[in-house]
Amino acid sequence: MRDTQRIEKSMIRRTVLTLATLTVAIGMTACSHAIMMLHGTGAKRPAASEFGLGPRSSAQGRYMAKLEPAKPLRPRQMQTVRVTVRDVEGRAIDEAQISVDGGMPQHGHGLPTRPRVTQNLGDGVYEIEGVRFNMGGWWEFKLAIAGSRGADTITFNLDL
Amino acid sequence: MTNRIFAVAALVLLGTIATVTASGRGGWTSAQLDELRSMSLAELESLPRDPTNRVADDPRAADLGRRLFFDTRLSSNGRVACSTCHQVDRGFQDGIALANGVGTTAKRTMPIAGMARSPFLFWDGRKDSLWAQALGPLESPVEHGGTRAQYAHVVVDSYAREYEQIFGALPDLSRVPRSAGPVMDREAASAWSALNSAQRDDVTRVFVNIGKTIAAYERRIEFGPSRFDKYVDAMTSGQPGPSILSDDEIAGLRLFIGRANCTQCHSGPLLTSNEFHNTGVPPRPQLSVDHGRLTGATSVLSDEFNCRSQWSDKRQRCCELEFMVTGDHTLDRAYKVPSLRNVAERAPYMDAGQFATLAEVLDHYNRAPAAATGHTELRPLRLKPVELRQLEAFLRTLSGRIIEGGAVSRTKTQ
Numbered sequence: 001m002r003d004t005q006r007i008e009k010s011m012i013r014r015t016v017l018t019l020a021t022l023t024v025a026i027g028m029t030a031c032s033h034a035i036m037m038l039h040g041t042g043a044k045r046p047a048a049s050e051f052g053l054g055p056r057s058s059a060q061g062r063y064m065a066k067l068e069p070a071k072p073l074r075p076r077q078m079q080t081v082r083v084t085v086r087d088v089e090g091r092a093i094d095e096a097q098i099s100v101d102g103g104m105p106q107h108g109h110g111l112p113t114r115p116r117v118t119q120n121l122g123d124g125v126y127e128i129e130g131v132r133f134n135m136g137g138w139w140e141f142k143l144a145i146a147g148s149r150g151a152d153t154i155t156f157n158l159d160l
Numbered sequence: 161m162t163n164r165i166f167a168v169a170a171l172v173l174l175g176t177i178a179t180v181t182a183s184g185r186g187g188w189t190s191a192q193l194d195e196l197r198s199m200s201l202a203e204l205e206s207l208p209r210d211p212t213n214r215v216a217d218d219p220r221a222a223d224l225g226r227r228l229f230f231d232t233r234l235s236s237n238g239r240v241a242c243s244t245c246h247q248v249d250r251g252f253q254d255g256i257a258l259a260n261g262v263g264t265t266a267k268r269t270m271p272i273a274g275m276a277r278s279p280f281l282f283w284d285g286r287k288d289s290l291w292a293q294a295l296g297p298l299e300s301p302v303e304h305g306g307t308r309a310q311y312a313h314v315v316v317d318s319y320a321r322e323y324e325q326i327f328g329a330l331p332d333l334s335r336v337p338r339s340a341g342p343v344m345d346r347e348a349a350s351a352w353s354a355l356n357s358a359q360r361d362d363v364t365r366v367f368v369n370i371g372k373t374i375a376a377y378e379r380r381i382e383f384g385p386s387r388f389d390k391y392v393d394a395m396t397s398g399q400p401g402p403s404i405l406s407d408d409e410i411a412g413l414r415l416f417i418g419r420a421n422c423t424q425c426h427s428g429p430l431l432t433s434n435e436f437h438n439t440g441v442p443p444r445p446q447l448s449v450d451h452g453r454l455t456g457a458t459s460v461l462s463d464e465f466n467c468r469s470q471w472s473d474k475r476q477r478c479c480e481l482e483f484m485v486t487g488d489h490t491l492d493r494a495y496k497v498p499s500l501r502n503v504a505e506r507a508p509y510m511d512a513g514q515f516a517t518l519a520e521v522l523d524h525y526n527r528a529p530a531a532a533t534g535h536t537e538l539r540p541l542r543l544k545p546v547e548l549r550q551l552e553a554f555l556r557t558l559s560g561r562i563i564e565g566g567a568v569s570r571t572k573t574q
Contacts, residue, residue, distance in 0.1 A: 075198075076428055078479050107424050109490075109537070112435045113483040130483025134433035135423065136198060 043105035045138050051157045055086075058152035063087060063145055065154050075160050078113070079131040085124045087149050092124030096147030100128055102140045136160045186395050186410075193396055195417050200392040201385050201501075201560075204429040207276060212289045212472040213372045215326055216379060222565060224322045225377030228370055233314045234298060236305030237262050242294070242374065245269040245303075251562050252381065253506050257513025258444075263302030266447045268513040271506060273562050274499050276379035278434045279480040283495045283511040284456025285436060288480055289472075290375035292465035295367065299343050307341030307348045308367035309333070315366055327369050331362035368471045380565035383430070383501040388413070388557040405557055412554025415547055420525070422500075422551075431500035431558070438494045440529055440536030444512045449533065452511070453494040457486040492534030504556040518555055522548045 054066035063085050070080040085093040098117045103110035115130040133139050141156040185193065197203060215221035228234065229242045245259045246252040252272040254260070259269040267283055275281060281293035297303035298311060315323050316333055324330055336359055340351035352360070391404040405413070416422045425433050436453035443449065460481065465471050467478035485491065495511045509515045515524060526548060528538035543551070 076433065078483070112433070112485065114485055115483055130479060132483075134435050135425075135427040136195070 045106070046157050051159050053158075054156060055084075056154060056156060057088075058145065058154040060150075060152045061088065062149040062152040063093060063147065063154065064090075065143060065145070067141070067156060073133065073158060073160060075133050075136050077132065079133075081115075081128045081131050082121070083117075083126050083128060083143060085126065085145060085147065093145075093147040093149065094120070094122060094124060096126070096145050098126055098128075098146075099144045100131075101142045101144070104135075104137060104139055106138060133158070133160045185398060188395060192417065195423070196392045196413075197396050199388075199417075199423075199427065199429060199431060200396075201383065201389045201429050202393060207379065210276070210289060210291075210375070210379070211476070212467050212474045213291050213375055214473040215369075215372050216376050218326060218376060220322070220326050221373045221376035222380060223377075224319060224326065225373035225375065227319070227322075229374055229377055231314070231318075233318070234304055234306060234311050234370075235262060236310075240304050242297070245297075246272055251502050251505050255506065255508075257508050259303070261297065261300070261303035262305035265300070265302050266444075266450070266512065268508070268511055270496075270498065271502070272378050272381050273383045274430045274501070275381075276375075277430065278432075278496075280434070280436075280456070280460065280496070282456065284450070284452045284459070285496055286456040286459035287463060287465070288460050288467050288478070289465075290378050291368070291371035292463060293371075294374040294378070295371040295465055298367075298370070299341060301344050307339045307343055307345070307352070309336050309340035309348075309352070309363050310338060311370055312336070312363045312366035313338055315370065323366075323369070326373070330366065333362065333366075335359070336363060364471070368465065371465070377565075382563045383499070384561035384563045386501065386558050386560035388554075389560070391557070406553070408550045408553045409557050410554075411547075412550035412552070413557075415543065415551050416554055420541055420543060420547075420551055425497045426500050432497045434497065436491060436494035436496055437537050438490065438492060438531055438534045439525070439538050440531035441495070441510045441514055441524065442529075442532055443493075444514060447512060451492050451533070453491040453496075454487075454534075457484060457491060460484075461486065489534070490537075493531060494534070500555065500558055502559050502562070504559050518552045519548070522551055 053068065055064045056066065057064055064087070065083055065085045068082040068084070070082070071077075073079060073081075083098065085096055085098070087093060100115045100117070101111070111132070112134045113130050113132045115128050115132075117126045118129045119127040121127055131141075137160060139158045139160055141158055143154050143156075145152055145154065188196065210216040229246075232239055232241045232244075234241060240261045244261065245254045246269065247254055253269045257268060259265040259267060270283065275293075276290055279285075279288065281287040281290065282296070287293040287296060298306065299308065312333055313336070316330055320330055336355065337351045339345075339348045340355060340363070341348050342352055343349055355363070387404060394404055416426075425435065425437060427433055436456075438452070460466055461484075463469070467474050467481055472478075503509075504518060507515075507517055509518070509521045515521045522543075525538060526541045526543050528536060528540045530536060
């Protein structure tokens with residue numbers, strides 16, 4: 001009885017191991033495209049949950065911000081994006097100084113234009129103009145916010 | 161017990177394999193198919209309006225522009241027209257390293273198809289509209305070599321009726337000399353200085369309208385579908401046809417969207433980002449040093465005919481200029497990313513025709529040598545010779561007819 005149990009246990013182990021190996025191998029084949037994209041810079045694409053227009057917390061947790069593009073974000077188009085900035089209690093942050101930066105971490109290049117805040121619309125909403133993403137893929141869209149809660153940065157991961 | 165484990169294992173394994181293989185057609189994953197679709201001509205958006213040119217979509221302007229495009233009277237020696245370098249039967253380029261007008265230029269002729277979709281024109285992007293671009297060569301001493309007063313007189317003498325139908329009455333140029341303009345030629349320049357500002361404006365307005373009609377003609381010149389587009393259409397419609405592309409061409413396409421990093425710049429239906437990059441292409445030793453986009457970005461801001469100028473029909477903001485990157489070190493010897501459509505039909509390559517063949521271009525990208533000035537953005541690809549040949553085979557699938565205003569031109573392609 002004990003012997004049979006041992007044999008079964010060892011078989012389960014072997015089967016699990018084989019399955020794991022096969023799954024990894026198949027997974028690698030399927031992801032080969034993604035791996036190919038990692039050339040040179042070594043930057044790794046964040047998890048899917050890290051992508052999107054927010055609301056998203058700033059690096060030091062001083063602000064929450066969300067993006068609202070005037071039109072759906074598409075490559076090679078000049079875009080206008082509204083950003084809403086609030087503190088962690090949800091109060092609108094007015095009179096903040098916001099600068100815009102970004103780029104493609106996997107390609108080592110920045111934004112092709114110099115977007116900037118052109119209007120403070122009130123109630124924590126700011127209009128950013130001159131945004132362009134010149135190709136599809138993973139882009140970082142970074143805001144440096146200097147407001148009543150101090151200076152902080154927030155990075156949105158966008159999939160164009 | 162053991163049998164049950166194996167049965168479950170087999171099911172899980174089969175399920176995984178099925179998921180992976182079903183996710184693609186022709187061996188492509190769904191993500192790759194999305195990328196291929198984004199490069200297909202079928203995805204090309206309708207032609208954007210040009211608010212700086214109110215006659216951009218006026219067929220009468222396109223017709224007059226086409227006639228001016230071929231008119232050699234728009235030159236100092238009567239032998240050079242736009243079509244001298246932008247040859248219709250060569251896909252609107254000339255097939256030589258440095259363009260020849262009345263003299264020899266320092267640049268490779270750029271093709272015209274699809275250019276209406278680019279925010280900046282010329283290799284260094286020193287112009288921000290097709291009409292402003294068209295005016296540059298007309299006053300260049302090595303291209304058309306003439307003056308704006310000379311060209312305005314050609315319009316008055318030969319195209320008055322057509323011009324006036326589009327733009328209204330021509331100015332009285334009877335007191336304007338046959339040759340005058342803000343050009344290098346001393347005599348013409350001093351004749352220009354002698355004119356009063358109203359006369360200069362009269363001449364410049366006609367000159368600008370020449371550019372706007374040529375732009376109306378040029379903006380209707382587009383790339384037609386290639387074998388690559390047929391392949392993508394077949395793949396994405398789920399009806400892969402019989403061998404539209406060969407195995408080598410498909411292998412090249414895999415490299416193009418994969419390890420060769422081509423889509424980093426050559427993306428979208430025209431296979432260009434329309435941006436500027438330093439790729440370490442060596443300058444031609446006999447030419448004076450040029451800094452590409454670094455100076456081009458400054459030039460376009462002060463250009464006499466830019467979007468903000470009095471000659472532009474734009475009544476709102478000029479966002480391309482307003483949010484343009486200037487003064488950044490990455491712009492040094494950065495040049496415009498050309499469309500790769502019809503690339504095999506237009507050797508030699510690069511801003512001054514430095515590379516004679518596609519194989520030489522690919523070898524350069526594979527080795528990624530340091531830039532003579534500024535910094536190259538390339539990194540060595542380390543592709544094998546067979547892979548370079550496959551990439552070249554793929555690039556040759558991007559050729560198609562050139563379409564003029566909806567009609568196929570006499571372009572010699574496959």
